[in-house]
Amino acid sequence: MLWPCLFLPYVAVATASIVSRSYQCGNQSYFTADNGIIRSHSGYDVGHDYGKNLDCVWTIEAPEGKFVQLVANAFHLEGSGFSCSYDYLQLFDGDSTNDNSLGKFCGNVFAPISSRQRFLTLNFVTDGSHGFRGFELFYNFTDHVMRTCLTGQFSCNNTNCVPGSYRCDGQDDCGDDSDEKNCQTGSTTHEFCAFGEFRCSNGNCISRQWICDGDNDCPDMSDETNCAVNVSRGCGQTNFTGTTGNISSPNFPLNYTSKLNCTYHVTAPVGTTSISFTFDRRFSIESSGIGTCTYDNVTISGMNGRNINGPFCGTIAPAPFEIHGDAADVRFITDSSAQRQGFMLTWSTEGLP
Ligand SMILES: *[C@@H]1O[C@H](CO)[C@@H](O)[C@H](O)[C@H]1NC(C)=O
Numbered sequence: 001m002l003w004p005c006l007f008l009p010y011v012a013v014a015t016a017s018i019v020s021r022s023y024q025c026g027n028q029s030y031f032t033a034d035n036g037i038i039r040s041h042s043g044y045d046v047g048h049d050y051g052k053n054l055d056c057v058w059t060i061e062a063p064e065g066k067f068v069q070l071v072a073n074a075f076h077l078e079g080s081g082f083s084c085s086y087d088y089l090q091l092f093d094g095d096s097t098n099d100n101s102l103g104k105f106c107g108n109v110f111a112p113i114s115s116r117q118r119f120l121t122l123n124f125v126t127d128g129s130h131g132f133r134g135f136e137l138f139y140n141f142t143d144h145v146m147r148t149c150l151t152g153q154f155s156c157n158n159t160n161c162v163p164g165s166y167r168c169d170g171q172d173d174c175g176d177d178s179d180e181k182n183c184q185t186g187s188t189t190h191e192f193c194a195f196g197e198f199r200c201s202n203g204n205c206i207s208r209q210w211i212c213d214g215d216n217d218c219p220d221m222s223d224e225t226n227c228a229v230n231v232s233r234g235c236g237q238t239n240f241t242g243t244t245g246n247i248s249s250p251n252f253p254l255n256y257t258s259k260l261n262c263t264y265h266v267t268a269p270v271g272t273t274s275i276s277f278t279f280d281r282r283f284s285i286e287s288s289g290i291g292t293c294t295y296d297n298v299t300i301s302g303m304n305g306r307n308i309n310g311p312f313c314g315t316i317a318p319a320p321f322e323i324h325g326d327a328a329d330v331r332f333i334t335d336s337s338a339q340r341q342g343f344m345l346t347w348s349t350e351g352l353p
């Protein structure tokens with residue numbers, strides 16, 4: 001394991017101040033006021049990634065007759081899909097982690113959800129490897145349950161939940177026959193979708209894994225709106241804030257894909273005078289001949305397209321450079337043929353004069 005070297009910054013923080021689990025999880029674990037914010041960790045505000053081995057629990061209590069609704073302002077955890085085997089946020093329908101699970105969330109996907117009674121408990125768990133940006137969730141109290149069922153259950157139109165296998169089995173298990181509608185093959189419009197699916201505005205049901213992945217799967221774009229992160233087709237996360245971060249070509253260190261047009265926005269704290277860019281030595285972008293990069297290229301520019309560095313291509317990593325100002329764009333464009341490993345760079349405002 002390399003983590004003792006890779007995570008020296010955290011060790012330094014830990015020895016400089018007393019870092020306890022409760023400190024990392026913030027100073028409040030029980031919420032009763034309407035309209036609140038819950039952040040993944042106490043360093044979220046100042047741009048720190050979350051730490052290793054966290055196990056934070058928060059409970060929200062709504063008044064009698066109300067439900068707790070949760071939406072994400074931002075959501076960036078390690079992992080993806082349904083496995084969520086590294087870091088995850090798990091929600092429980094009640095006032096403890098012993099209550100029914102409403103699902104595990106990781107990666108960049110978090111769809112609005114509500115409790116089915118007046119308590120909602122959140123459990124944020126991280127593994128022993130590196131942290132990501134974390135999340136900021138907004139909650140408030142509502143009069144209506146948002147239609148959600150447990151993993152593997154079908155969500156009936158009348159808000160009942162039945163086992164997913166009951167769908168289209170010829171029996172009315174929901175009580176309103178909704179589990180027996182839209183069963184014929186070829187039907188594309190649904191009044192409701194199974195848990196684990198997202199209902200598009202046009203009535204299509206798609207896997208929740210496809211929400212906010214940069215592809216217009218619905219295809220009415222409803223799966224790509226209200227996303228916590230800005231992604232564009234095949235580019236991954238495109239917005240970066242804080243004082244340092246890494247940006248790499250898609251799939252790095254494996255080959256990038258064809259026909260990309262990715263712009264990664266770097267936004268440093270207001271007043272930052274310059275941002276440094278340092279490329280990893282592993283660098284390989286298809287070149288079109290000595291000194292030209294008309295096939296594939298990466299270009300870094302400052303605000304308003306000034307201070308252009310690049311286009312870069314070839315197999316020799318560009319030397320480190322700085323961009324004046326508190327924002328920069330990294331644009332990576334590829335054509336339809338010949339893919340290579342790509343690039344990885346670290347941007348930072350730290351250690352600059
Ligand atoms: C918790 O932290 C917030 C922001 O740092 C502060 O405003 C608040 O007073 C703290 N609450 C308690 C109970 O310490």
Ligand SMILES: *[C@@H]1O[C@H](CO)[C@@H](O)[C@H](O)[C@H]1NC(C)=O
Nearest residue numbers: 035069071138139140141142
């Ligand atoms: C709760 O938040 C949702 C989403 O922002 C909003 O639509 C709703 O009106 C809010 N409800 C209350 C009671 O504040």
Ligand SMILES: *[C@@H]1O[C@H](CO)[C@@H](O)[C@H](O)[C@H]1NC(C)=O
Nearest residue numbers: 157158176177178181191192
């Ligand atoms: C779902 O329920 C709503 C009202 O609760 C009703 O208007 C609608 O027709 C129902 N849809 C189906 C497919 O049963």
Ligand SMILES: *[C@@H]1O[C@H](CO)[C@@H](O)[C@H](O)[C@H]1NC(C)=O
Nearest residue numbers: 227228229230238239265267
């Ligand atoms: C992404 O960056 C754009 C341009 O800098 C900005 O308008 C937008 O608010 C950012 N989105 C997020 C989620 O940070």
Ligand SMILES: *[C@@H]1O[C@H](CO)[C@@H](O)[C@H](O)[C@H]1NC(C)=O
Nearest residue numbers: 225226227228229230231265
């Ligand atoms: C994504 O970025 C665009 C501009 O680059 C901005 O208009 C849009 O609001 C952003 N989306 C989100 C969810 O922040």
Ligand SMILES: *[C@@H]1O[C@H](CO)[C@@H](O)[C@H](O)[C@H]1NC(C)=O
Nearest residue numbers: 006007049130244245246346
């Ligand atoms: C960037 O990558 C380097 C090397 O892989 C790693 O040590 C560092 O923690 C990363 N930084 C961030 C902010 O992800």
Ligand SMILES: *[C@@H]1O[C@H](CO)[C@@H](O)[C@H](O)[C@H]1NC(C)=O
Nearest residue numbers: 259260261262263331333334
């Ligand atoms: C990349 O996208 C931008 C707009 O987002 C566009 O102006 C530019 O022409 C595109 N470049 C290529 C090579 O497609």
Ligand SMILES: *[C@@H]1O[C@H](CO)[C@@H](O)[C@H](O)[C@H]1NC(C)=O
Nearest residue numbers: 293294295296297333334335
């Ligand atoms: C960068 O690559 C794209 C995609 O092949 C190409 O359209 C563009 O002209 C190249 N830019 C330069 C400056 O060569």
Ligand SMILES: *[C@@H]1O[C@H](CO)[C@@H](O)[C@H](O)[C@H]1NC(C)=O
Nearest residue numbers: 254255256337338339340341
């Ligand atoms: C990456 O692309 C190069 C050249 O196009 C090819 O030789 C190599 O096999 C590819 N590697 C992978 C893992 O696909």
